Amino acid sequence: MRKILVIGAGKSASFLIKYLLNKSTEENLHIIVGDINIQNARKLINDHENGQAITLDVFSSHSRHDAIENADIVVSMLPARYHIEVARDCITYGKHMVTASYVSKDMEELDKAAKNKGLVFMNEIGVDPGIDHMSAMKVIDDIRSKGGKMILFESFTGGLVAPESDNNLWNYKFTWNPRNVVLAGQGGAAKFLQEGTYKYIPYNRLFRRTEFLEIEGYGRFEAYANRDSLKYQSAYGMDDIKTLYRGTIRRVGYGRAWNIFVLLGMTADDYTIEDSENMSYRDFINAFLPYSHTDSVELKFRHALKIDQDDIVWDKLEELDLFSKTKMVELKEATPAQILQKILMDSWTLEDDDKDMIVMYHKFGYQLNGEMHQIDSTMVAKGDDRTYTAMSKTVGLPVAIATLAILNEKITTPGVQIPIHKEVYEPILNELEDFGIKFSEKEVPYLGYNPLNV
Numbered sequence: 066m067r068k069i070l071v072i073g074a075g076k077s078a079s080f081l082i083k084y085l086l087n088k089s090t091e092e093n094l095h096i097i098v099g100d101i102n103i104q105n106a107r108k109l110i111n112d113h114e115n116g117q118a119i120t121l122d123v124f125s126s127h128s129r130h131d132a133i134e135n136a137d138i139v140v141s142m143l144p145a146r147y148h149i150e151v152a153r154d155c156i157t158y159g160k161h162m163v164t165a166s167y168v169s170k171d172m173e174e175l176d177k178a179a180k181n182k183g184l185v186f187m188n189e190i191g192v193d194p195g196i197d198h199m200s201a202m203k204v205i206d207d208i209r210s211k212g213g214k215m216i217l218f219e220s221f222t223g224g225l226v227a228p229e230s231d232n233n234l235w236n237y238k239f240t241w242n243p244r245n246v247v248l249a250g251q252g253g254a255a256k257f258l259q260e261g262t263y264k265y266i267p268y269n270r271l272f273r274r275t276e277f278l279e280i281e282g283y284g285r286f287e288a289y290a291n292r293d294s295l296k297y298q299s300a301y302g303m304d305d306i307k308t309l310y311r312g313t314i315r316r317v318g319y320g321r322a323w324n325i326f327v328l329l330g331m332t333a334d335d336y337t338i339e340d341s342e343n344m345s346y347r348d349f350i351n352a353f354l355p356y357s358h359t360d361s362v363e364l365k366f367r368h369a370l371k372i373d374q375d376d377i378v379w380d381k382l383e384e385l386d387l388f389s390k391t392k393m394v395e396l397k398e399a400t401p402a403q404i405l406q407k408i409l410m411d412s413w414t415l416e417d418d419d420k421d422m423i424v425m426y427h428k429f430g431y432q433l434n435g436e437m438h439q440i441d442s443t444m445v446a447k448g449d450d451r452t453y454t455a456m457s458k459t460v461g462l463p464v465a466i467a468t469l470a471i472l473n474e475k476i477t478t479p480g481v482q483i484p485i486h487k488e489v490y491e492p493i494l495n496e497l498e499d500f501g502i503k504f505s506e507k508e509v510p511y512l513g514y515n516p517l518n519v
Contacts, residue, residue: 068137069085069095069096069136070135073100073143074098074109078457080462080465081460086113089115097116097136098118099120101121106119129154133151138163139161156182159184163468163471168481185479186480189484190484191463192456194483195463196459196494198485200425200504201220201427216432217430218303219309220311220426221427222313222425223313227420228283234380235319235413236319243413247334249313253293256293257290257311258307268327269327272327275289278314278426285317286316286317287315287319294309294310314426318377329369331401332401333402342393342396345390346386346388346389350362350387353401415454417450418450418451422445422446423456423459426443427442427443428440439512440508442505467493470492476489
C-alpha cells in the first residue's frame with residue numbers, strides 16, 4: 066500500500082484525514098497520522114482499517130526520521146515554524162511534501178534541492194492561503210485569456226461563527242488557533258496599493274480603518290487590512306496593477322471593540338506579567354489602569370478608553386467577564402496576549418454542536434476593449450460541528466486533494482511552490498465543488514479606479 070504520513074492531528078486535520086481514509090481502499094492508501102498526543106491521532110483515525118496512529122515528536126530526530134523515511138509522501142499540519150525540519154528530512158529521504166502554511170524564507174531556500182531531486186513541495190494549499198490563490202487565479206487567468214488587463218484586485222477571507230451558532234455580542238468564536246487571532250496585525254504596518262498609491266496602516270490604527278462588505282444572503286461584514294497585501298503581486302503577475310488589497314473579514318462592530326484591547330496594551334506579547342498566576346481577571350485589567358483609591362476598575366476603564374456606559378462596546382466587554390474577581394489567570398509568567406487569550410477562550414470556544422463559517426470575497430477590476438469591468442466572487446462554507454468545522458474543511462480538503470494528485474503524478478512540477486498554476490488549481494477547485502466549496506461569480510458595475518479617466 067502507498068503510505069501517506071500526516072504529521073499533526075490538530076483542529077485543521079479532521080477533514081483531511083477523513084478524505085484520505087475514504088479514498089484509501091480505491092487508491093490503495095495507508096494513512097499514518099503522527100502526533101505528540103497519540104489520542105488525538107486515534108480519534109481522527111477512528112479505528113479505520115487503513116489508518117494507523119503513531120506517537121510522533123517532531124523535536125525527536127529519530128522519531129521524525131523513521132516516520133518520514135517510511136512514507137511515500139508527507140503532509141505537515143504542524144504550526145508553521147516546525148515545517149522546516151520536516152522539509153529538510155523530506156529532501157534527505159526523497160519525499161514529496163504538502164503544507165497549508167505560508168512559504169518561509171527557510172522553505173524557499175530548499176527550492177533548488179527539491180528540484181534536483183524531482184520533489185514537489187506544495188505550500189499554501191489551505192484556505193487562506195490556498196483556496197484564495199486558486200479561486201483568484203482562475204478568474205485572473207480567464208480575464209487575461211480574453212485580452213483583459215487587471216486594474217484592481219481585492220481579496221477578503223474570514224473564519225467566523227455561522228448565524229445559527231452566533232450567540233454572543235461579538236458575533237465571533239475561535240475557529241482556528243486563538244493565539245493567531247490575538248496577535249493578528251502585529252509585526253509591522255499593513256501595506257497595500259490604492260489607485261496607484263502605496264498606503265500604510267500602523268497596528269495602533271488597524272482595527273479602526275475598516276471597510277464594509279455585503280455578502281448576499283449573509284448580510285454586512287467589515288474587513289481590516291492584512292499585514293502585507295503586496296506579497297503576491299509578482300506571483301499573480303500584477304506588477305502594474307493600481308489597487309491591490311487583502312483583508313480579514315469580521316462582523317460589523319468587531320474592529321471597534323477589539324481596538325480597546327489594542328489601546329490598553331492587552332495584545333502585547335513581548336513582556337511578561339509578574340505574579341500572573343495569582344491574578345484574577347479583574348486584577349489583570351486593573352494592572353493597565355491608573356491607581357485610584359476611590360474609583361472602581363470599571364469606572365477607570367471607561368474613563369481611560371472614553372466608553373459610555375450605554376455603549377454596545379461596554380456590553381461586549383462585560384460579556385467576557387473581564388472584571389471578574391473570582392476567575393483566575395492561572396498562567397505563570399504570562400504575557401498580556403496569553404492572558405487575554407485565556408479570557409477569550411472562556412467565551413469564544415465552539416460548543417460541541419456549534420457550526421462555524423468561512424466567508425471569502427474577491428473583487429476583480431479590469432479593462433477590456435476600452436471599457437472597465439468588475440467581477441465579484443463570493444464563497445461561503447459552513448461546518449458540521451466543532452470537530453468537522455468549515456475551517457478544517459477548507460484547509461484540509463485542498464491539502465488532501467493536492468496530496469493525492471501529487472502521489473498519482475497529476476501534479477509533477479518540482480520545487481517549492483504555491484497553487485497558482487492551472488494544472489494545480491483547476492482540478493482541485495472542481496473537486497472542492499463536490500463538497501459545497503463553490504464560488505458565485507457575477508458581473509457588477511465597475512466602482513473602482515478608472516485609468517481611462519486619468
